[in-house]
Amino acid sequence: MSTSIIRVLRNLRRVGIKDYFRQLNAIGDTKSGRLVGIDSYGNKFFENTDEDEIFLRTRWVQYKEHYHDVSQIEPGWHGWLGYLVDTPPNALTPNQTSVRSYPAPQVIPTGTGTRNAYVPYSTIKPKISSWSPSIKERV
Structure with missing residues (x-):
C-alpha cells in the first residue's frame, strides 16, 4: 500500500478515480x-x-x-x-536496435534406440530378493 496519505491523495488527484482503482487492483499501489x-x-x-x-x-x-x-x-x-x-x-x-543471431545448436548423437544407447545399471545390492525354495530330506 502507499506510504503516506498525502502521497495517496496526490496520486488520486493526478491519475483520476478510474486509474487510481485500476492501479490498486493491478499493482497494489498508486503511482503517477x-x-x-x-x-x-x-x-x-x-x-x-x-x-x-x-x-x-x-x-x-x-x-x-x-x-x-x-x-x-x-x-x-x-x-x-x-x-x-x-x-x-x-x-x-533503427541502427541501434538489432536482433541477435544465435548459433545453431550442435546435434550430438545419443544412440537412443540402438545398441549404443546408454543403459544405467545399479551397483548396490537389492533390498528385496525373490524366494527360492530349498528341499531337505526328512530324517
Whole structure:
C-alpha cells in the first residue's frame, strides 16, 4: 500500500478515480508519472522520477489486457523496465536496435534406440530378493 496519505491523495488527484482503482487492483499501489511509450501490444509504460518514490520502483507497465503476464511485454521494454538500459526502445534509432543471431545448436548423437544407447545399471545390492525354495530330506 502507499506510504503516506498525502502521497495517496496526490496520486488520486493526478491519475483520476478510474486509474487510481485500476492501479490498486493491478499493482497494489498508486503511482503517477509520465507516459514513456506504448508497445505494439498496447501496453503503456510509465516513469516517475520524484523523490518520494522507492528506489528501483520508478518504472511500471499498465497492461492492455486484464490478465497481467510478463510474456506480454516486448524484450526491449522488458529490459527498460528492469533497469538494464536507460533509454526506452521507442527513443532508439533503427541502427541501434538489432536482433541477435544465435548459433545453431550442435546435434550430438545419443544412440537412443540402438545398441549404443546408454543403459544405467545399479551397483548396490537389492533390498528385496525373490524366494527360492530349498528341499531337505526328512530324517
